[in-house]
Amino acid sequence: MIIVMSPGSPKAQLDRVVSRINSLGLRPHVIEGTERTVVAVIGDERSIEAAGLETLPGVASVMPILAPYKVASREVQKEPTVVRAGSLVIGGTSIAIIAGPCSVESRPQILDTARTIFRAGATGLRGGAFKPRTSPYSFQGLKEHGLELLKEARDNTGLAIVTEVVASEDVSLVSKFADVLQVGARNMQNYRLLEAVGRSHLPVLLKRGPAATLEELLLAAEYILDAGNRQVILCERGIRTFESHTRFTLPLATIPWLHARTHLPVVVDPSHGTGHSSLVTSMSAAAIAAGADGLILEVHPDPKNATSDGGQSLDFSAFENLMDVCRKVAEAVGRSIKNCEMNPVEEIALPGMPR
Amino acid sequence: MIIVMSPGSPKAQLDRVVSRINSLGLRPHVIEGTERTVVAVIGDERSIEAAGLETLPGVASVMPILAPYKVASREVQKEPTVVRAGSLVIGGTSIAIIAGPCSVESRPQILDTARTIFRAGATGLRGGAFKPRTSPYSFQGLKEHGLELLKEARDNTGLAIVTEVVASEDVSLVSKFADVLQVGARNMQNYRLLEAVGRSHLPVLLKRGPAATLEELLLAAEYILDAGNRQVILCERGIRTFESHTRFTLPLATIPWLHARTHLPVVVDPSHGTGHSSLVTSMSAAAIAAGADGLILEVHPDPKNATSDGGQSLDFSAFENLMDVCRKVAEAVGRSIKNCEMNPVEEIALPGMPR
Amino acid sequence: MIIVMSPGSPKAQLDRVVSRINSLGLRPHVIEGTERTVVAVIGDERSIEAAGLETLPGVASVMPILAPYKVASREVQKEPTVVRAGSLVIGGTSIAIIAGPCSVESRPQILDTARTIFRAGATGLRGGAFKPRTSPYSFQGLKEHGLELLKEARDNTGLAIVTEVVASEDVSLVSKFADVLQVGARNMQNYRLLEAVGRSHLPVLLKRGPAATLEELLLAAEYILDAGNRQVILCERGIRTFESHTRFTLPLATIPWLHARTHLPVVVDPSHGTGHSSLVTSMSAAAIAAGADGLILEVHPDPKNATSDGGQSLDFSAFENLMDVCRKVAEAVGRSIKNCEMNPVEEIALPGMPR
């Protein structure tokens, strides 16, 4: 930590800063510059509240030196973490594709989607059963029944289930059905929930909040890691900016920045990150080119009739095209996406939804 | 809702939009412009998912007309809501001052603060017992013991207790001690928590999330109102922007904008909104001039030793000066702040913290 | 400047940093911390390019200590600058009100407005003759004829003329008519223009760009000051954020932050800062409460027919009401606004615009 003194601050104020640092068990090191005096603080600054030091008379500003996260850091673990949930592997040389509807709506919807994305090369199925919705008047999800449908889809395809948990009290129920627990962007700083999924045995996909810095994202991951769960996947899904032509602004420099600082894998959500299906394929290809370890995508058999997020959902043929494009880009950057599945999935009668 | 068709979209696409609107139980009204065809949708658009319509072929964009919130709206209730919690009244002509430390740290700290702010004219005492902290390594609050100390401070001064609840499972415990339940900015879209405080009998102070639009804030309030609790106080506490000289950017135009659209009272948090105690008095005065119904402020007997948020906390003399300034500004805009208290508070022995 | 070395960087990299600092004529001071080594650089870091140092092997980050502006700084000049242009005085205990239309449109429009605002207590008249417009198809201003009309308004009222100059080649023409040269937000970093107004003998009102940090604003001022013109007024007019209910977000903490760091006066533009006339009075009062040295406001005799910015312009009666409110708030914070003018302005026949 570097403490910058105000110009012209008297010696007594400096002495007080020095003695405060000493009393915190750290070591102060005073440097007299030509225009400013600064105090370098030697020791583990993470243990103290930097902000309080700012209020000491004569202190102009306080600048931390150490990153505030530990377990998530590359300094602690050099080799990348590879997260595994059945056939879904995130963090190696292959790129994982997780796809599915925003909300689980019906048996034919989820089974039909699961089979289609499985054939196209996805290894994870996303689908919301508990839905956090901005308005209390919007569809809130099928809840436990939705989880049962997801399980049936897994049994039918082998896809790993990635589904959101919105409250700590739901973790045990959702864990009965899910292969990966998703913590949504709105809950990135719901610490009680982070602690609960941290105590779970399942991998956690943690979405970046739309106003969160990357340090805050890593600190949220740190809550999960610190509770004992080392299977954390970070997800960039866009931030709030002044741009209004997209739902959020999707900043892909997140990917190489995180890869340099953390061993945790990074996936990207171009569906929420843009909010418009017409932009999803381009941004998926871009995410892979930028080094993403996976994608999480909204796919729906009939987007115009979706109960939520229809505007950003791909239909089946758009998804199949996306997979073709992304497979080529993955190869161009020395990685791979699972090929289309040639082994037929056993067809189940799906009443009411002809393909 | 207005649906704008793409230029040159064929008649068949328009027909499909029209028939879709009809099938949703709404009434389409087609207007052929010189360069664009638009479809005005007549009926309650809140019941449908606008986003799905965007994916219909030929649709360029969909623009909602109605505000998505209802119960929070001035259209539903013209007269302002006045929230009452003992001596704390928010929403009338007088302006409520809620002050206190970020975290409850000790008995002398909270009792000393309570008596000081009471004497200066505050009617509410803030103080965190359950603390949501960005880092898992930061002080997380005294929890139930903190609540007991807050209760003692109320018994000693008559101040209403405003304290944060971070999870639905804590609502009943916190409600035993609190007069107002605070939902923090990080939890503004924690819907399970909103529903839980909505079922409580206590007033709720709902903080705006740093990336939330005002519509999203009102929809979060709507969750609480919809659950049956009409005592909601909205709180502006700053948004995330590119500005880095303040912790957040505090946009005071929020106040008149909200007052024009909702009957709910609006308070401002200049401590979090700026992050620097040197800016708090100016922004408090500004908030009152802009029409705020109250302030919520961080005050600490010894900010440099605070366990959290020391950099933005006022010491006692700065707080007393702030009250003087704000009282004059309140009068200038035709409102008032409770005068300094002349009736002595019974002194309790506070070991270990001489004033 | 503080240079933070990467953890585990070898001694040779540190040596290279040290020798680079020495070669720049500055003095390196190495501090070995428990987890990081940092190099404090002693000397005037403003002379060097910090960014280049970041690319040295082993350097993790570079943090400047000194503010990059000099002449604008409080450290160089302790007492506040007071800018004077005839009856318009900005920076003392009184608060200056500059008002007028976005664009000068006609003789009756500008004369009528000038007389009205003069009577209400304004001392400056704003009005654009050269208009920077987002679209090439929008009204671009009356140009020299507009300047002549502004001069007539000054002759008639004594108001100082504040008008925008958009290009260095126009400075001499505009200077013939103006009392204060305005540099618009879009031109805050048009350095050729800054240099040109810096060589002028007239005061300059410099608007903050919507994406500019306050350091960038002060550096833009520094261009003007460095060219020899010490009469600079800073103007906060709102920044671009994700908020869409206002045209810009108006961050009033700018005012006390700037007052602590620069001797230059600070005015606020609540018209552009909100974009909606219904929010202007509240934000004007708030700006004064926060310590603004003046306001610059859009006032139009008939906003709905304005050629530009009608939505944010006040009509005469709204302006007169604003002046009443602001006068009281100014007094509450120990300042004053000129009283309503009792001496009649000589009436000039204004054909075509009855009041």
Next chain:
Amino acid sequence: MIIVMSPGSPKAQLDRVVSRINSLGLRPHVIEGTERTVVAVIGDERSIEAAGLETLPGVASVMPILAPYKVASREVQKEPTVVRAGSLVIGGTSIAIIAGPCSVESRPQILDTARTIFRAGATGLRGGAFKPRTSPYSFQGLKEHGLELLKEARDNTGLAIVTEVVASEDVSLVSKFADVLQVGARNMQNYRLLEAVGRSHLPVLLKRGPAATLEELLLAAEYILDAGNRQVILCERGIRTFESHTRFTLPLATIPWLHARTHLPVVVDPSHGTGHSSLVTSMSAAAIAAGADGLILEVHPDPKNATSDGGQSLDFSAFENLMDVCRKVAEAVGRSIKNCEMNPVEEIALPGMPR
């Protein structure tokens, strides 16, 4: 344009809106909804000031329907514009690489860079001779001498010269040496400059301002197009957001969004868009995957000694590696980048800078 009336606004207010629309030569179309009355305005709304209508009593909001740009629009020209400047071709199936230093610093620096990037497959050479710098104390460029050095580099390699012009009065001088005139981000709304380059015969590379919406970018392009110059290249170089780990946030969804709305080619500047050389290769690959028509990159023989922007400049070997990566990604998305140049460039003696 859609005008939304306030709920409960009396008939007389609606009549006034209708008559105002009529008086503007447009046709009003009133639609009575269940909760709101809206007026659809038929005709070319671009000719009127929407904002003024907002101030009419009873008007709640005004929503434009038509995009405000015309000549830049895909509706006016369906086929993509291909911009040509010698060997530099932007907008076809091949992807153009423009590279070079931030500032022209010396003859060896620019000639050495030019030959290196030429060999690696670039077709354009960037380099600033007139530099807009945030601080008046920073290096401001070699000016005309810099232009002469750029010309020598072109004569030596055949690379097209892309260089910035910062003021309308410099356009004729810069045009003597440049092949493409660059308008920098700070000048995106310097309309006098846009008009001047619009009258030039040279192609213009127009950079997006860091707070500009894409509509504003297209309207800035419209100024150039409207002045008669149809050779405009749009450049995404990052926007200002709350993110601080990168200099700007680089939003690549810009590319497909613009391609859908305008025929103008789009290039990306990952050097300014990230500010850190370690992120540039990833974001270059991502930009190409997202559909960019070209890249503009900062390359310097010795970044740590650069006079400007050293932190974001690639050295020669990093640039050569970037070209390898980008060539593969370009092929993956069905495009191509010029191969490495096998024909030797005539070596010129470059005193003082051994490679």
